[in-house]
Amino acid sequence: MKSVITRKNPWHAIAVVTKTKGCQAVQALNGRRFLSGEAPALPLPNCTLVNDCQCRYQKYDDRRAGLRRDADEPSLVRTATSVATNKRLGRGRRASDLE
Numbered sequence: 872m873k874s875v876i877t878r879k880n881p882w883h884a885i886a887v888v889t890k891t892k893g894c895q896a897v898q899a900l901n902g903r904r905f906l907s908g909e910a911p912a913l914p915l916p917n918c919t920l921v922n923d924c925q926c927r928y929q930k931y932d933d934r935r936a937g938l939r940r941d942a943d944e945p946s947l948v949r950t951a952t953s954v955a956t957n958k959r960l961g962r963g964r965r966a967s968d969l970e
Contacts, residue, residue, distance in 0.1 A: 884934040885910040889926045894919040897926050904934045 884904040889897050896917040905911070914924040962968045 880932060882933050883907045884931040886929045887911065887926050888929045891925055893926060904931060906934055
């Protein structure tokens with residue numbers, strides 16, 4: 872019987888970080904998050920500090936770093952009073968509508 876592995880969070884992400892300035896390879900990834908299965912192996916392929924590499928993985932629950940949708944921002948949530956009235960009830964803008 873084949874065992875099935877299910878991930879609890881499919882958007883689990885990883886970033887490569889270092890305590891020091893690091894090499895150019897890690898600087899190029901600054902702030903970038905990868906899905907867990909797509910993260911590069913350490914040390915990075917172009918690492919110039921292979922013998923003294925201090926890079927490590929930083930784990931995140933989500934690949935996104937910030938809010939992405941208006942609905943995620945509390946100040947932008949629509950309320951019943953902010954919804955526009957239905958403008959389809961009035962006359963249209965066509966010349967034939969104005970006759």
